[in-house]
Amino acid sequence: MTGPPVRSLWLREAMAGGFEPAPPLEGSAAADVCIVGGGYTGLWTALRLKELEPSLDVTIVEADICGGGASGRNGGFVLSWWAKFETLKKVVGAEEAARLAHASADAVAAIGSFCKEHGIDADYRHDGWIWAAVNRAQVDSWRSVQGALDHAGEHPFVELTPDQVAARTGSPVHVGGVFEPSGATVQPAALAFGLRRVARERGIRIHERSPMTSLESAGAATIVRTPQGSVRAGCVILAMNAWAVRFHEIRRWILVVGSDIAATDPIPDRLTGIGWTDGSCISDSRLLVHYYRTTADGRIAFGKGGGAIALRATLAGPFEGASRRAATVEAAFRFTYPMLADVPITSSWTGPIDRPRTGLPVFGALKKHPRVLYGVGYSGNGVGPSYVGGRILASLALERSDEWSTCGLVDAHVKTFPPQPLRFVGGHVVRRAIEQTERRQDEGRRPGRIASRLIRLAPAGLVPVRR
Numbered sequence: 001m002t003g004p005p006v007r008s009l010w011l012r013e014a015m016a017g018g019f020e021p022a023p024p025l026e027g028s029a030a031a032d033v034c035i036v037g038g039g040y041t042g043l044w045t046a047l048r049l050k051e052l053e054p055s056l057d058v059t060i061v062e063a064d065i066c067g068g069g070a071s072g073r074n075g076g077f078v079l080s081w082w083a084k085f086e087t088l089k090k091v092v093g094a095e096e097a098a099r100l101a102h103a104s105a106d107a108v109a110a111i112g113s114f115c116k117e118h119g120i121d122a123d124y125r126h127d128g129w130i131w132a133a134v135n136r137a138q139v140d141s142w143r144s145v146q147g148a149l150d151h152a153g154e155h156p157f158v159e160l161t162p163d164q165v166a167a168r169t170g171s172p173v174h175v176g177g178v179f180e181p182s183g184a185t186v187q188p189a190a191l192a193f194g195l196r197r198v199a200r201e202r203g204i205r206i207h208e209r210s211p212m213t214s215l216e217s218a219g220a221a222t223i224v225r226t227p228q229g230s231v232r233a234g235c236v237i238l239a240m241n242a243w244a245v246r247f248h249e250i251r252r253w254i255l256v257v258g259s260d261i262a263a264t265d266p267i268p269d270r271l272t273g274i275g276w277t278d279g280s281c282i283s284d285s286r287l288l289v290h291y292y293r294t295t296a297d298g299r300i301a302f303g304k305g306g307g308a309i310a311l312r313a314t315l316a317g318p319f320e321g322a323s324r325r326a327a328t329v330e331a332a333f334r335f336t337y338p339m340l341a342d343v344p345i346t347s348s349w350t351g352p353i354d355r356p357r358t359g360l361p362v363f364g365a366l367k368k369h370p371r372v373l374y375g376v377g378y379s380g381n382g383v384g385p386s387y388v389g390g391r392i393l394a395s396l397a398l399e400r401s402d403e404w405s406t407c408g409l410v411d412a413h414v415k416t417f418p419p420q421p422l423r424f425v426g427g428h429v430v431r432r433a434i435e436q437t438e439r440r441q442d443e444g445r446r447p448g449r450i451a452s453r454l455i456r457l458a459p460a461g462l463v464p465v466r467r
């Protein structure tokens with residue numbers, strides 16, 4: 001028997017005032033563009049399409065509710081691509097990397113403006129991001145990116161002294177870091193619900209509890225089928241995040257890995273006590289990244305990457321509901337904030353991350369279906385970049401030739417992962433090596449030689465992998 005889904009704290013908060021799902025798709029419908037997936041990517045793309053061509057008929061079919069996927073479960077870090085500049089440069093070249101990174105930083109501000117303009121109360125706080133070190137081995141993790149940025153004449157990071165980073169994060173565990181002022185935080189589900197509301201106001205048809213069950217070519221059109229209906233569309237956009245691995249050609253280069261978050265009850269006085277009083281968000285420099293932020297009502301939400309590894313093309317089980325790694329996430333929180341040892345963790349949740357080797361999303365069309373587009377691979381940095389993704393996908397859908405449709409992330413080359421079950425087994429071996437190494441580093445010990453080599457096989461996260 002399956003009960004109602006266990007939702008993230010964010011979704012529970014956003015639904016608390018009453019939430020009515022949009023009607024499921026029933027019968028045969030038609031649209032100019034059918035978007036599969038109602039997360040940020042699907043919603044930003046739909047909004048952009050309507051902005052460019054107001055008369056366009058746009059339908060979204062969503063398996064769950066809009067924001068029910070990663071968009072309503074994430075850490076709410078709205079980040080630019082500056083930290084990924086080195087990889088971005090390798091993938092798209094120096095000039096295009098700078099352009100895209102600037103666009104991603106502009107997107108952070110644009111999301112805040114959009115919320116303001118449309119009365120979306122998503123607790124948007126534009127207080128920056130701290131990329132920190134919590135042990136000696138992590139210090140200077142940002143150095144090579146900074147070198148590439150200096151070379152390009154870009155200076156988005158501000159160096160912090162150990163005292164400054166400890167003061168700003170509220171914990172002396174932090175021994176180094178850089179500050180990136182363009183970062184912001186949001187209440188993720190409130191943002192998704194806000195976009196959903198504006199999309200409906202703009203005439204975008206949304207069908208929730210309407211999973212796409214199949215995709216068929218029908219002459220120049222494509223038919224998206226759901227359990228009770230179908231949409232015949234000139235263009236289909238797969239905005240399905242990790243769930244896009246049901247398509248073999250995407251599955252080859254996307255590794256799905258879980259990320260888990262735990263949250264405290266509101267503790268505003270304790271936050272004041274440790275001096276962590278603004279809305280800045282913090283990541284440490286692990287591959288299995290620890291990421292943490294406060295909320296407007298004074299909670300701490302603390303996340304850890306590198307969770308469950310997907311074996312099958314259909315995602316469920318470990319990627320849904322409460323975190324199965326809640327104890328591990330709690331231990332990471334206690335390690336980082338030992339002075340809050342008595343503060344209980346009161347909720348946890350999980351979700352899938354879509355990780356290509358580069359750590360950057362790719363946009364394109366399915367080989368056999370040139371009018372079926374996709375945008376996938378944000379790698380745990382999609383809250384801000386999905387705004388850019390919406391622009392890219394809308395331009396591709398409208399067959400425009402502009403800076404978005406021709407950008408370097410369209411049809412970007414990505415190396416494939418080994419097939420299953422080798423990938424699953426190999427993924428566990430590499431993850432164990434990373435865990436062992438990162439534990440040793442926390443203890444001030446040197447990593448093992450074999451583990452260090454294995455780590456090079458990991459896909460890039462927020463922190464570049466030294467290959």
Ligand SMILES: Cc1cc2nc3c(=O)[nH]c(=O)nc-3n(C[C@H](O)[C@H](O)[C@H](O)COP(=O)(O)OP(=O)(O)OC[C@H]3O[C@@H](n4cnc5c(N)ncnc54)[C@H](O)[C@@H]3O)c2cc1C
Nearest residue numbers: 037039040041063069070071074075077212241351382383
């Ligand atoms: C725990 C966690 C923490 C994260 N933290 C951060 C963070 O702090 N900052 C950041 O930038 N990024 C973060 N991310 C990543 C970020 O959430 C995603 O990159 C972003 O939400 C991607 O948006 P999306 O619309 O592409 O995907 P989603 O929001 O996942 O949307 C895809 C949608 O497709 C739907 N779908 C799937 N299959 C079907 C189907 N067959 N038919 C119809 N619909 C379907 C799903 O239900 C889902 O709603 C995190 C992710 C997780 C899981």
